[in-house]
Amino acid sequence: MAEIFEASSVGIVEPQLAKFEESLALECGHILDSFELVYETYGSLNKNRDNAVLICHALSGNHHAAGFHSHDEERPGWWDEYIGPGKPINTKKFFVVSLNNLGGCHGSTGPCSENPVTSKPWGNNFPSIRVKDWVQSQARLADRLNINSWAAVIGGSLGGMQVMQWAIDYPSRIRNALVIASALKLSAQNIAFNEIARQAILTDPGFAGGDYLNMKSAPETGLALARMIGHVTYLSDDAMASKFGRELRSGSFDDNLSDTIEFQVESYLRYQGRRFSGQFDANSYILMTRALDLFDLARDYNDNAVEAFSAAKCKFLIVSFTTDWRFSPSRSREIVEALIAAKQNVTYLEIQADEGHDAFLLPIPKYFQTMSAYMDGIEISLNS
């Protein structure tokens, strides 16, 4: 129970829904006649409308980035450590917008929404979505909110890919790009982990060929397994060692009954998997991992990232974490290298952190200070 909020919390927030009746042409060729985006805002837009910040979520994220939906909500939004009054993304200074991406399962149009043609849920017939489509739909949301240019667009992991796409697709609408623990494109190893996760879902009988919503079934086991695989790759070996080690949750090594032995890490992973499968839609998960796999910033620019970045006008902050092996520092250095060659204004830090890829969500002191210092330096109009 969070009865009284700390001064650094945005407090109670209420999601809003934006309906777009104008059609959206997707990269895959499909045209969405209309769509909806659910979003939250924190702080207030100033008179010149130049203090807006867009938060782009990662694979399993959503629009609820900060604050609480009710006094009974146990946990605040997923990036509450960073968003709030006096926090690095300071809501006393900035007007923060956080949305659930198209294809998501937390209120924006996606596989769980009704297909207007069939009047049934889209399910796996929902069109394939690319990072570029997300950015285009986010630009529509910016139009709706009368935000001509973002003071900053910020995202980690898959969110960072959206940030880079913003810098290229709408160079005059973004002034600072904060790309955290991300990559120009996924490596084969990275795609492989996504494919294992997808196969776990696809082979679950409850998946019913993607039509589980109509069939009243659910690929709970498959989705939980997908999350377990993902989760392991978001942590570092050291982080798992210090968090769980070889601690037992039940059973004992002494009685030689290996059947009764359950390691803490097993129990933790199963719990995470179960929790996730109760909150997330399997078709959305497949869609999001596909968007990750297919992202390749340079593809439209003769496979040349330098050429891709040459049109950008914003400043860049690139951050990576030492123990992140899913989006390793060398992936971030590729981004930095391309930005330098494209003569862009870039700052890069490699943060010492034990937490692996998950570090981008956590309040690690040097990372926290970096975000604060960078965000504090962003110039906005002082009128309110």
Added chain:
Amino acid sequence: MRQDLTQILSWIKSGTRVLDLGCGDGEFLNELKKKSAIEGVGIEINQDDILRAIGKGISVIQQDVDEGLSNFSNLSFDTVVMAHAIQVVHFPDKVLMEMLRIGKEGIVTFPNFGHWRCRLYLAFQGRMPVSRFLPYDWYNTPNIHFCTVKDFEKLCASRDITIKSKSMIAGSKFSSFLASLWPNLFALTAIYRLAA
């Protein structure tokens, strides 16, 4: 503002691209930006320094100069500066060549170990010189490659590096006069403007 930096400022034209190796907290690039509207990039390894540079709005790449500068393409900068940092790198000669590959010109400043005080200290104390400017003991110093004015010029000659101009800082006016005659004895800090 450090005297060597004032000298470097006068050598850099406005509107040019400057790479500062070992930029520290970005003080120099910040002055340079204010005075001559240059486009500056710093390289630094110390994160606390980088954070202070971010606070000044300076763009800094966290990178270890000792691990190479291959991520910077040929002649992608007008000037590459290394102020009071050449003595801390593992391979000063290689870094010097890299500076002149990346930049049209390079500017290097370093403390002159040939200064008469250093010589006297070593001669009479019989120990590695420790001073206000070089406060470290031999075993914990980041300065692993001290050189004298003569040493540096010999290295430049051996690598066919052109010395376009140089300037010696010596403290008082009289010392400066002496340093102009005998730089290796009287210069505290040597400043060189180099080209490949």
